[in-house]
Amino acid sequence: MKLESALQKLKSSGYKKTRQRERILEIFIEHDQYIAAKSILKKIQKDFPGVSYDTVYRNLYLLTEEEILESTELNGEKHFRMGCDTKGHHHHFICTDCGKTKSINFCPMESINENLQGYDVENHKFEIYGKCPFCS
Known part of the structure; x- marks a missing residue:
């Protein structure tokens, strides 16, 4: 997702455009990977020294x-x-x-559903963790 479309999505949901939100989105666009909340805080405090962890x-x-964001x-x-730009049901x-x-x-x-006969599955999340070819 691009910055402007993310900000437009927020606006259409009734949220204001703030400099902190815009900077958070820019960080994710620059890095295209999962980032820990603590790391986001450190990066944003370079531009906004007074911003709190809660914010x-x-x-x-x-x-x-x-x-706009995904979490794990x-x-x-x-x-x-x-x-993710991938459309439809998928995993990572x-x-x-x-x-x-x-x-x-x-x-x-x-x-898995074959082993859960009689159970009412409402949702699921499936992720595989390991080292990518660049980190192995």
Whole structure:
């Protein structure tokens, strides 16, 4: 997602354009990978020294709720990245070193559902973690 389309999406949902939100989005666009919330805080404090962790975290969750960012948990810590351009239902391989992702267009739920007969699955999240070719 591009910066202007992300800001437009926020505006159409009734949220104001702030310099902090814009900078957070720029960071994700520049890096195209999962980034820890703490790292975002450090990067944004270079431009906005007084910004608090709570402000950054609230904005990260807002951007996730608005489906501009995606989130996952790596090493016990919440990580975020710009929403994926891949359309339709898919999953990701996530590099545990650099945070880069690769889309997986196969869904294992088809096989798993066979083992869950009688269960009502409402949703699922499937991610594969490891080292990408550049980090191996």
